[in-house]
Amino acid sequence: MFTDMAGYTTAAQADEKAALALRKEQEAIIRPLLTEHQGRKVKSTGDGLLVEFESALKATECAVGIQRRLHERNERSGITPIILRIGIHLGDVEQEGSDIFGDAVNIASRIEPVADPGGVCLSGAVYEQVRNKVPDKFEKLPAKELKGLQLPMDLYRVRLPWAARELRAERPDSTRLAVLPFVNISPDPNDEFFSDGLTEEMIARLSRLPGLEVIARTSVMSFKHKEKSATQIGKELGAGTLLEGSVRKAGNRIRVTVQLISSDTEGHLWSENYDRDLEDIFAVQSEIAENVAHSLQIRLLEEDRRRMEKGSPRKLEAYTLLLKGKFHLHRWNKSSLSQAIRYFEEAVGQDPKYAAAYAGLAQAHALLGFYGFVKPTESYATAERYAREALALNESLPEAHLALARALRNRHDYAAVDREIDRALELDPNLVEAYAARAWQLVRREEWDEALRSMERALELDPLDAWARGEAGTCYLYARQYDTAIRHLEDSVEWDPKNSFYLNNLGLAHVQKGMFEQGLDEMRRAAEASGKGAANQDLAYAYSKAGKPEEARRLLIEVLQSKAGGSIDPLGVAGMYANLGERDKAIEWLEKAYKDHSGYLSSIGSDFVFDSLRDDPRFQSLLEKIRED
Numbered sequence: 001m002f003t004d005m006a007g008y009t010t011a012a013q014a015d016e017k018a019a020l021a022l023r024k025e026q027e028a029i030i031r032p033l034l035t036e037h038q039g040r041k042v043k044s045t046g047d048g049l050l051v052e053f054e055s056a057l058k059a060t061e062c063a064v065g066i067q068r069r070l071h072e073r074n075e076r077s078g079i080t081p082i083i084l085r086i087g088i089h090l091g092d093v094e095q096e097g098s099d100i101f102g103d104a105v106n107i108a109s110r111i112e113p114v115a116d117p118g119g120v121c122l123s124g125a126v127y128e129q130v131r132n133k134v135p136d137k138f139e140k141l142p143a144k145e146l147k148g149l150q151l152p153m154d155l156y157r158v159r160l161p162w163a164a165r166e167l168r169a170e171r172p173d174s175t176r177l178a179v180l181p182f183v184n185i186s187p188d189p190n191d192e193f194f195s196d197g198l199t200e201e202m203i204a205r206l207s208r209l210p211g212l213e214v215i216a217r218t219s220v221m222s223f224k225h226k227e228k229s230a231t232q233i234g235k236e237l238g239a240g241t242l243l244e245g246s247v248r249k250a251g252n253r254i255r256v257t258v259q260l261i262s263s264d265t266e267g268h269l270w271s272e273n274y275d276r277d278l279e280d281i282f283a284v285q286s287e288i289a290e291n292v293a294h295s296l297q298i299r300l301l302e303e304d305r306r307r308m309e310k311g312s313p314r315k316l317e318a319y320t321l322l323l324k325g326k327f328h329l330h331r332w333n334k335s336s337l338s339q340a341i342r343y344f345e346e347a348v349g350q351d352p353k354y355a356a357a358y359a360g361l362a363q364a365h366a367l368l369g370f371y372g373f374v375k376p377t378e379s380y381a382t383a384e385r386y387a388r389e390a391l392a393l394n395e396s397l398p399e400a401h402l403a404l405a406r407a408l409r410n411r412h413d414y415a416a417v418d419r420e421i422d423r424a425l426e427l428d429p430n431l432v433e434a435y436a437a438r439a440w441q442l443v444r445r446e447e448w449d450e451a452l453r454s455m456e457r458a459l460e461l462d463p464l465d466a467w468a469r470g471e472a473g474t475c476y477l478y479a480r481q482y483d484t485a486i487r488h489l490e491d492s493v494e495w496d497p498k499n500s501f502y503l504n505n506l507g508l509a510h511v512q513k514g515m516f517e518q519g520l521d522e523m524r525r526a527a528e529a530s531g532k533g534a535a536n537q538d539l540a541y542a543y544s545k546a547g548k549p550e551e552a553r554r555l556l557i558e559v560l561q562s563k564a565g566g567s568i569d570p571l572g573v574a575g576m577y578a579n580l581g582e583r584d585k586a587i588e589w590l591e592k593a594y595k596d597h598s599g600y601l602s603s604i605g606s607d608f609v610f611d612s613l614r615d616d617p618r619f620q621s622l623l624e625k626i627r628e629d
Contacts, residue, residue, distance in 0.1 A: 001050070001051045001052075001053065001059050001062070001086060001087070001088045001108065002045070002048060002049070002050055002051075002086070002087045002088075002112040003030070003048045003051075003066070003084050003085070003086050004045070004047065004048035004084065004085050004112055005022070005023065005047040005048060005083065006083040006084065006085055006117040006118075007117075008023070008046075008047035018080070022080060022082055025082065026047075026084070027044075027049075029066070029069050029073065029082075030066055033062055033065045033066055033069065034051060034062065036062070036065070037053065037058045037061055037062035037065070038053065038054050038058055039052070039053045039059070039062050040052050040053075042098065042099060042100055043098075043099060048084075050100075050105070050108075050109075052093070056090045056126045056129035056130055057129065057130050057133050059088050060088060060120070060122065060126065060158070061134065061450070063086045063120045064120060064134075064136060064158060064160065064449065064453070065449040066084065067084065067086065067118060067119070067120060067160055068160075068453075070082050070083070070118070071118065071162050072481060072483070072484055075483075075484070076483065083117045083118050085113065085115040085116070085117060085118075085119065085121075086112060086121070087108050087109070087111030087112030087114065087120075087122075088108060088111065088121070088122050088123065088126050089104055089107045089111055089123040089125065089126060090104065090123065090125040090126045090129060091103060091104025091107070091125065092104060093105055107123065107146065107149070108123075110146040110149070111153075111155060114141070114146075114155055115157070116157065119157060119160065120157070120158040120160070121155055121156070122155065122156045122157075122158065123154070123155060124153065124155070124156070126156075127154070127156040134450075135450065135453050135454055135457060136158050136159060136453065137159040138157065138158060139156065139157045140154065140155075141155045141156065141157055161453065161456035161457065161459075162456070173213070173240045174241050174262065175212055175240070175298070176213040176239045176241070177212055177213065177214050177239060177241045177243060177292070177296075178214075178215040178219075178220050178233065178234075178241070178242050178243070178263075179199060179202045179203045179206065179215070179242075179243045179244075180220055180223055180233070180242055180243065180244040181195070181196065181199050181221055181223065182195040182196070182199045182202075182244075182246060183195060183245070183246040184246075185247065186247065186248050186250065187250060188249075191247075191249045194249055194320075195247040196323065197319060197320065198245075198247055198281070198285070199221070200217050200323060200326075201282075201285050201319075202243065202285060202288060202289065203215075204428075205285055205286070205289045206243075206289055206292060207429075207430035207431065208398075208430075209289065209293055211296075212293075212296070212298060212430075213430060213460075213461070214430045214461070215237050215239055215461060215463070216461050216462035216465060216468070218462055218464070218465035218466075218468070219237060219462050219464035219465050222464045229266065230242050230263045230266045231263055231264070231266060233263065234263020234264065236463075236464070237463060239263055240262065240263055240264060241260060241261065241262060241263065241269070241296065242260070242261045243258065243259075243260055243261075243292060244258070244259060245258035245259065249278070252279075253275070253276070253277060253278065254274075254275075254276055254277075254280075255273065255274065256273070256274040256276075256281075257272075257273050257274075258271065258272055258274075258288055259271035259272075260291075260292060260295050269296075270292075270294075270295040272288075272291060274287070274288075278316070279316075315350050318347045318348075318350035318354050318357065319347075321343045321344070321347035321350065321357070322343070322344065322347045322356055322357050322360060325339075325341075325342075325343030325344040325347065325357070325360050325364070326340070328340035328343065329364055329367070333530070334371075337364050337367055340364045341364045341365070343360075344357050344358075344360040344361045344364065347360075348361070353393055354393075355389075355394035355400060356394075356397065356399065358386045358389045358393065358400070359386070359387065359397060359399040359400040359402075359403045362382075362383045362384070362385075362387035362404070362406075362407065363383070363399070363402075363403045363406065365382040365383040365386065366379065366403065366406040366407055366410075367406075369383070370600065372569040372598075376410055376596055376598055377410075377597050380406075380407050380410035380411070380597065383406065383407040384407035384408065387400055387401075387404035387407055390403065391404065396427055398423075398424040398427040398428035398431050398434065399424070399431075401420045401421070402420065402421065402431065402433055402434050402437060405417045405420035405421045405424070405437060408420065410597050412597075412601075412626055414444070414602070418441060421434055421437050421438050421441065425438070430461055432461045432465075432468055433458075435457045435458035435461070436454075436455060436458045436468070436471045438454045439451045439452070439454040439455040439458070439471075439475055440603070442454060443475060443479075443603065443606050444602045444603055444606065446605065446606055448479045451475060451479070452476065452479060455472045456472070458472065459472050464495075465495075466491075466492045466493075466495035466496035466499060466502070467496075469489075469491045469495070470488070470489060470492035470493075470496075470499065470501070470505070473485045473486070473487075473488030473489035473492055473502065473505060473506070473509070474489070474502070474505050476488060477489070477505055477508060477509050478603075478606050478607065478608070480608075482513045483513075485505075485509045486506065486509045486510065486513075489505055489506035489509060490506060492506075493506055498529070500525075500526040500527075500529035500530040501530070503522055503529070504522070504523050504527070504530070506522050507519040507520065507522030507526060508523065508538055511523070512545075512608070516542070516545070516546040520539075520546060523539045523542050524539065527539050536558070536559055536572065536576075537569070537571070537572035537573075537609065538575075538609065540552040540555045540576040541576075541609045543555070544580065549580060552576065552580055553580060555576065556573070556576040556577070556580065559573060559576070560573070569593075570590075570592035570598065571589070571590070571593040571598045571600055571601060571604070574586045574587075574588075574589035574590040574593060574610075575607075575609040575610065577589060578610055578613050579609065579612065581612070583612075583613060583616055586610075587613070587618045587619065587622075590604070591622070594625065594626070602626060605623050605626075
């Protein structure tokens with residue numbers, strides 16, 4: 001791997017002292033990443049480095065990690081950016097002392113200048129080794145003649161998530177598609193649920209087609225009732241193509257009008273009107289999806305067509321109830337989750353073979369247990385039962401695999417969790433929640449760079465969603481990248497002010513930065529909004545960090561006294577004792593959380609709330625038990 005600092009010579013001529021400071025800072029940022037990926041610094045090359053690795057995979061992961069760290073640094077205001085080009089090649093080398101020589105070294109040095117500033121460029125040999133082993137996408141560059149080589153070489157650019165977003169703003173990809181909210185033009189305004197349902201169903205069907213990147217529902221619904229041009233919407237979503245339409249429902253007849261538009265030119269690529277009986281709506285959806293694929297020159301196999309059509313409900317009433325249940329699923333309070341369960345149960349009552357409704361039940365029960373609203377062992381057992389019922393009805397339903405993954409996480413069966421998440425993404429490469437779930441699996445293993453890449457992928461697919469933004473902010477919070485965490489969490493809270501979970505995490509990020517008063521204020525507001533409960537654990541931690549142990553102890557007493565009024569979260573109590581320095585009590589309550597299969601237990605290894613216990617052999621022993629389960 002060769003690195004080179006773009007613009008360094010010019011900077012040195014302008015201010016040699018400042019340029020030298022930047023070079024030293026660059027090395028300080030890179031050094032720990034080399035250690036993490038078993039890279040050996042061979043030598044400095046002025047403003048760059050020559051590094052060798054044990055494998056092409058480690059080299060590529062390290063390069064992406066370096067560019068990520070520099071990107072986060074460069075986003076801060078008032079600083080001179082550090083911008084590197086990185087080139088990687090694979091081949092034999094000759095060792096001479098601590099230095100290395102040979103064609104592989106020379107070729108890597110020729111590849112590095114081909115990389116974009118802030119980018120990573122790979123040879124074809126490296127690409128073949130890593131293309132199925134990293135979450136990043138690659139873009140093949142035109143064959144290029146490199147100095148000293150007789151034949152042109154295949155080269156690939158790594159599509160870094162942040163760079164891809166900037167590129168899309170200038171040149172949107174036609175296969176990145178946004179299905180805009182269908183407009184209800186029915187005589188009865190109460191039929192609006194039907195147009196929203198059609199929007200969601202089209203997103204779900206198109207998401208499962210190969211070669212399409214489909215923006216998630218929550219982001220596109222933000223454009224409902226907003227008058228914006230196709231170009232404006234395309235830029236905000238980074239989408240090259242838009243599908244829009246209207247629905248008119250009258251009695252047992254429907255008219256669906258659709259059109260496919262280039263966001264770049266605002267030209268129409270295809271349009272159609274469908275006048276059908278109401279019960280034909282699901283066939284209409286399949287026809288629209290096939291026409292979209294044809295217009296974007298995406299080849300469909302028979303398997304793709306079967307996957308799109310499988311699992312449709314037999315009754316429109318069941319589908320409507322499913323949509324209502326999904327609306328309440330991500331509100332994260334006991335009342336909304338219970339309401340979601342009622343709607344999903346009604347959907348099953350209408351159609352006992354509706355796999356999506358069983359998957360919804362599984363997700364809702366898993367969330368009840370995760371947030372400690374009911375006893376986790378019971379809620380996750382129920383979630384697993386419903387997920388398996390959904391899969392028995394429709395094995396190709398990605399949401400059912402994701403729901404099963406959530407249930408199995410409680411049993412600490414992490415290998416099975418990984419398999420179910422991978423299967424969900426195989427069936428639907430645009431499933432935002434699955435990328436977030438994969439990120440949290442990686443957080444548990446403290447594989448931070450890959451976790452953040454997976455979470456960034458979720459953000460690419462759902463850029464305007466408060467939930468996706470909040471999950472990303474929380475992930476960055478536990479990765480100890482507080483500035484990025486604050487930026488994402490502030491967006492999330494702005495878009496969904498009632499979500500106390502992300503408001504609490506925003507407060508935690510400020511506390512971690514030493515901004516105690518601002519953080520405590522946000523966390524107190526979150527505790528009040530959520531009815532206290534689980535938020536008190538984090539608030540007690542914040543009081544301890546802010547030098548207010550008496551306030552932390554008051555919260556602990558309050559939680560312990562609330563036991564008579566309902567369930568108590570042993571993990572929360574463990575965190576409170578840990579931050580008051582009472583290790584024995586903290587370990588005792590952690591063991592209780594382990595016996596209760598607390599939903600969050602798998603993440604304690606990366607949670608700073610338990611930093612004070614890291615050197616305790618009992619804590620390490622518990623972590624080993626969790627990993628081995």
